[in-house]
Amino acid sequence: xxxxxHGHAAGGVSSGGRAGQDRRxxxxxxxxxxxxxxxxPDIAVNISARSVREAIAWGAAVESAGVARLGVWDxxxxxxxxxTLLGALSQHVxxxxxxxxxxxxxxxxxxxxxxxxxxxxxxxxxxxFLGVGxxxxxxxxxxxxxxxxxxxxxxxTCVRELLAEGRSRxxxxxxxxxxxxxxxxxxxxxxxxxxxxxxxxxxxxxxxVGLGHSADVVAEVERVVHRVCAEVGREAPxxxxxxxxxxxxxxxxxxxxxxGWIVAAHAHHFARFGMRGKAVPAEYRDGVEELGRRYxxxxxxxxxxxxxxxxVESAVELGVWEYLRDRFVVAGTEAEVRDRLRELWARGVRRxxxxxxxxxxxxxxxxxxxxxx
Numbered sequence: 001x002x003x004x005x006h007g008h009a010a011g012g013v014s015s016g017g018r019a020g021q022d023r024r025x026x027x028x029x030x031x032x033x034x035x036x037x038x039x040x041p042d043i044a045v046n047i048s049a050r051s052v053r054e055a056i057a058w059g060a061a062v063e064s065a066g067v068a069r070l071g072v073w074d075x076x077x078x079x080x081x082x083x084t085l086l087g088a089l090s091q092h093v094x095x096x097x098x099x100x101x102x103x104x105x106x107x108x109x110x111x112x113x114x115x116x117x118x119x120x121x122x123x124x125x126x127x128x129f130l131g132v133g134x135x136x137x138x139x140x141x142x143x144x145x146x147x148x149x150x151x152x153x154x155x156x157t158c159v160r161e162l163l164a165e166g167r168s169r170x171x172x173x174x175x176x177x178x179x180x181x182x183x184x185x186x187x188x189x190x191x192x193x194x195x196x197x198x199x200x201x202x203x204x205x206x207x208x209v210g211l212g213h214s215a216d217v218v219a220e221v222e223r224v225v226h227r228v229c230a231e232v233g234r235e236a237p238x239x240x241x242x243x244x245x246x247x248x249x250x251x252x253x254x255x256x257x258x259x260g261w262i263v264a265a266h267a268h269h270f271a272r273f274g275m276r277g278k279a280v281p282a283e284y285r286d287g288v289e290e291l292g293r294r295y296x297x298x299x300x301x302x303x304x305x306x307x308x309x310x311x312v313e314s315a316v317e318l319g320v321w322e323y324l325r326d327r328f329v330v331a332g333t334e335a336e337v338r339d340r341l342r343e344l345w346a347r348g349v350r351r352x353x354x355x356x357x358x359x360x361x362x363x364x365x366x367x368x369x370x371x372x373x
Contacts (some may be wrong), residue, residue: 037371037372037373039342039345040338040341040342040345040370040371040372040373041241041341041344041345041349041350041351041352041371042068042350042351042352042371043067043068043351043352043353043354043367043368043371044067044068044069044070044071044101044240044351044352044353044354045062045067045069045070045071045353045354045355045356045364045368046070046071046072046073046101046353046354046355046356047059047062047070047071047072047073047355047356048072048073048075048078048079048302048355048356048357049079049080049356049360050079050080050302051080052080052084052085052088055072055080055085055088055089056088056089056092057361058356058360058361058364059089059092059093060092060093061361061365062361062364062365062368063093063094063095063096065364065365065368065369065372066368066371066372067096067368068096068351069096069097069098069099069129070089070093070096070097070098070099071098071099071100071101071102071129071131071353072085072086072089072099072100072101073100073101073137073138074100074102074103074104074107074108074138075136075137075138075141075300076138076142077137077141077142077298078137078141078300078302082100082103083100083116083119083120086098086099086100086116086120086124087119087120087123090120090123090124090125091123093126094125094126095125095126096126097124097126097127097128097129098120098124098126098127098128098129099128099129099130099131099188100130100131100132101131101188101190101208101353102131102132102133102188102190102208103130103131103132103133103138104132104133104134104135104136104138104139104146104147105132105134105135105147105151105152105154105155106135106139106144106145106146106147106151107135107138107139107142107144109170110155110158110159110162110168110170110175111162111170111175111176111177113130113132113159114159114162114163114177114180115177115179117130117159117163117181117185118163118177118179118180118181121181121182121183121185122181127183128181128185129185129186129187129188129206130159130185130186130187130188131187131188131189131190131208132152132155132156132159132187132188132189132190133152133189133190133191133192133196133208134146134147134148134149134151134152134190134196135147136268136269136297136300137297137300140297141297141298141300146272149195149196149199152189152196152199153199153203154170154171156187156189156203156204157203158170158175159187160187162175162176162177162180163177163180163181163184163185164180164184165180166178166179166180186205186206187203187204187205187206188204188205188206188207188208188240189203189204189206189207189208190207190208190210190242191207191208191209191210191211192210192211192266192269192270192278193211193269193270193273193277193278194211194220194224194277194278194279195277197209197211197221197224197225198224198228200237201224201225201228201229201236201237202228202229202232202234204237205237205238206237206238206239206240207225207237207238207239207240208240208242208353209221209239209240209241209242210242210266210269211278211279212266212327212328213241213243213327213328213344213347213349213352214326214327215347216279217279217327218241218347218348218349220279221239222239222348225237225239238351239349239350239351240351240352240353241344241349241351241352241353242352242353242354243262243328243330243352243353243354244259244262244265244266244328244354244355244357244358245258245259245262245354245355245356245357245358245359245363246259246330246331246337246352246354246363246364246367247259247330247331247332247337247358247359247363248331248332248333248334248337248363248366248367248370249331249332249333250333250334251333252331252332252333252336255331255332255333255337256312256325256329256331256332257305257308257309257312258308258331258358258359258363259329259330259331259358260308260311260312260315260321260325260329260331261303261307261308261311261312261358262328262329262358263291263311263312263315263320263321263324263325263327263328263329264291264292264294264295264311264314264315265295265300266324266327266328267288267289267291267292267295267315267320267324268292268293268295268297269292270288270289270292271288271289271290271291271292271293272292274289275288275289281323284319284320284323287315287318287319287320288318288320288324290318291311291314291315291318291320291324294311294314295311302357303357308358330344330352330354334366334370337367337370338370341370341371354367
């Protein structure tokens, strides 16, 4: 993979191109190695390993399997410190972009984030990116509270200016970075509601969509993104649709049991600030909100088998399981997951993001194999 400079946001909601051809992704020219076959979404993987050594092994494995990009969590209670981990990964992963998915404006000063990105860019052969959101486990597990959307916008602006110009303003004062990276660093902004989606569409080089990928949600997300981009006069950013975890198993019920807990994590995102703007039909709002309240954030990404089953049972009890399953879950036999990924592609979903929190790298590799044909 070779690096190219660009001076504007990556354009287009569709990925474009075919396997075997180069294509531009966030300013990198990417070859077919990190690309799904036509008719299947590209897949990014977020590693939530319990140790640096484990993360290195997992990173090397998913790179070889054809991942499009590789991220790590910024959740210091749950996983190793993100920038330390990315530095270590950069010495073992060379063909795909590395970044944090996602950090936040609350626990990371913008100069600290910009400096970390500049250092990582020096040693990462595949390029770097920044993922940022208002904050979840990386904030709440530190006795904090998520940023406002205004704070998120201010943070992204400051980090961008530090990386591009070496100076910016932060909360009324001047801040500096003496060694900005030579190439532009793309910023992916996470969105779990329609208001945050509008902000992400306006300021992000890419958007990490945490609203789900059912047909109605995909249509609403694209409507909001294109409306905002038309209003501000910019091209649509790339959309990465977060699936949480994807499970392939010869026993489809076992696959659902392994990954179905993700509906509770998404319900928690929805419930934090109320259900308005989450594109949830009225008949499901109370149940989704209650499921979100039941989610134990201190166990985020490392639920026991019993805990996973309990979240699915709670969703069934509250009458929201079938609705949330269609909206968020990708699980089943190899054939079922292949059909589901094709279905997502047909809806316009060209890029998906999954994690290792349900079964580690052993659960990710079969999904990448399906997407690679």
